[in-house]
Amino acid sequence: MKHIRNFCIIAHIDHGKSTLADRLLDYTGSVTDREKQDQLLDNMDLERERGITIKSHAIQMEYEYEGQEYVLNLIDTPGHVDFSYEVSRSIAACEGALLIVDAAQSIQAQTISNLYLALENDLEIIPVLNKIDLPSANPEEVTDDIVDLLGCDPDEVIPASGKTGLGVEDILAAIIERIPAPEGKPDEPLQALIFDSVYNPFRGVETYFRVINGSIRKGQHIKFIATGKDYYADEVGTLKLNQVPKSRIEAGDVGYLITGIKDAREVKVGDTITDAKNPTTEAIEGFEDVKPMVFAGIYPVDTEDYEELRNSMEKLQLNDASLVFQPESSAALGFGFRCGFLGMLHLEIIQERLEREFDMTVITTVPNVSYHAFTNKQPDDVILVNNPSDLPEPSTLNRVEEPYIKASIITKADFVGPVMSLCIEKRGQITNQTYLTTERVELNFDMPLAEIVFDFYDRLKTVSKGYASFDYSPIGMRSSKLVRVDILLNAQTVDALSALIHADNAYTIGKKMCEKLRELIPRQQFDIPIQAAIGAKIISRETIKALRKDVTAKCYGGDISRKRKLLEKQKKGKKRMRQVGNVEIPQQAFMAVLKLND
């Protein structure tokens, strides 16, 4: 145990975490040349393309330092606020963290919130100043920022470059010298923390864990404390680039476990593994059942594909336990599913994975957060509102509560004004403003989560010219004035276009929705009135003018074939649209509300 080091990496998106991790693997000989590919840890296509880590990963390196063999377990954490619970569990599995800061961009909001998490868990922080080879690097100033933030000595900051490999040796030395070895009791009953799981279609769910006390051995009868289920450890091992089966994983070390579990929902991140016969008396602290934050309907483009969509969603859920869904139906879209996501990125990922891995094209409806509604009849009973149609009639409604978050935004001093205006527009209340340096300001707001769902990230980027970073954590429910804005096309309500909106914004958003739909819905052979309404009250109206001309002048012998093919193509395009009454609605119109400011 003395020669094990467990560490994670804290970094903002694009600060070079994955590239630097590749360098560490490379330098310690953990990958052969043949296995090398850029960003080894991000092995989902989506992760490589977007340059962010979605899943946690773990990899073990062996490294000889001053004549002694060390085992270094790197636990890579997801790089997005949607996955902050997973980050917290990865951090809990480590004794130290590399804090990677881009020498040009300095510290960002997300880095800070993860850093605080690491500090709360008493992790030893090793600051690394990355990308110092960039012409735009500003090492002195950013080092000062880091020193301010950590209260460390400037000499402790290691200059590095993932690109050139500079500093890698110093980082490895610091990991060994500064990060404490794990302290576990090998003779106590097994107590291991699950920090991630991966679905393998052939072997079932692979559980990644860190042994805190005791040890886990092949064949052992084990139990997961939170779920109460017991299994036999068919295989345990360590995580090199490939899995290496072992007979036993000792206290302090990191490994994987295979038990033949087929459903990812049985393996909960943060759960404790213990021995079935001789269990530990204590579960590891910090376990939470992850709750979805954002809900949206997902429907097949072709109504006939409903069963196929169900199969695909079930398969996705096998390897992404944070996805929840239940069947729902819509007059406009037919049969589909109400799905719960960790956040907007998670929603996008699910949508993309459905398309890429399952070849399903889907319509996603306007997302909303989960509200609590109370009726006059039963003012103490919570009605969960995950869908606009769940909101009780205004006359019977006693009150509504909505989820709030604590938002942390770090930006340049120049942009404090526009960022504040944006947050106030989004119903935020400022709670704190701290100058981290003379140039960099941290702003804290209490804000409704619902406001983050609608175009917040994009607008924050715009108003700050890209110089703002953002993170949030939930702070509970607060009372709200909520209304349902319905959209009527040709005087018919289109249920899939309804949205839950704060009463103060209903008029503005209703108007913008009508305008946006006028752009997105193609002109048809008749005028189409678009109306936004709250209950029976129309709050906005637009009209899509009828097509005037939809015919080509000439149709002679040589034109017929080409023209037929063109009209067939049009017909096919229409088949992908949804018909409500006699109005054809293209797919993207159902997500229109998200892009009201484009």
Add this chain to the structure above:
Amino acid sequence: MLIALKKELELRAMELKDETIETIYFGGGTPSILETEEIESLIDLVYENFEVRSTPEITVEANPDDLSSEVLKALASSKVNRLSIGIQSFFENDLKLMNRAHNALEAKECIEESKRFFNNISIDLIYGIPGASNEQWQENIQIALDYEVPHISCYALTVEPKTALESFIKKGLVEPVNDDGAHEQFLLLKDILEERGFVHYELSNFGMEGYFSKNNTAYWQGKSYLGIGPSAHSFNGQQRSWNVRNNSKYIKALEQDQLPSEIETLTKVDRYNEYVMTRLRTKWGISLNYIKKEFGELYLQYLMDQAHSFIEGHLLFHDKDQLYVSKKGLFLSDGIASQLFKLNL
């Protein structure tokens, strides 16, 4: 080229061996390329290789600048009995905008001269021209009517890519084409010509009784046709073929006794779609009996299901056996046809 054309005609004589030729049509620009004797020799070749009815319609399509008195005289003495003249407009500003080779005066003189030799004359006019007022358009129609030509084809201006007009519009020198304006002019045209006894027998074609284009009507009625020359299309009721566009490839293939064409065989769905598409443009409309007889009860059922909302919206009307586009629906008939289409599986 002429040799190649003749070779193709001979090679393909078999394709129409059970048919009688009703019309012969020389497409746009022919007189500017071929001498009248050459046109005559092609007609003779058709007579040699095919069964031709006693009084076929033989049309030559030409622009005013191709039709000198000499050419007209020569054509008149041949078997050619119908002219289709690309007048486009009687106004200088329109003709300039469309980059035509003739001017307004030539357009008028050409009709006058043609009338000395031909009785069956069709002229083309263009409406929806940027900057051209409704008044000017009405005047254009009036001039055509004063010449008493028995057939008028009128096309809404479309801006083709990579033309001078397109670049003028892009640069803002010319206002863009306006569908509302074109629609207004179309309705003006229809009203005026119908009042003067013209039959609006196809979306872009108006003719006095007995002067409809037999050749073009054949396309809309699904009859067989044989197209000779580069990029010409042919149809035999089941298959459509088209020749290569490129002149030298065309000639080269025929030098080696090969037909430079591609063929597609129409599926039942394709044939249904073409029937719907072409018939909707005409005064004859879709015959429901024909649909039932040719495609079956299920197609008829499908058609009526699709047509339902258009009938309700008065864009189509249903009268006994026929389904027509209404006056209101005429300018939307492609979109309507597309919605009546079936898709190949």
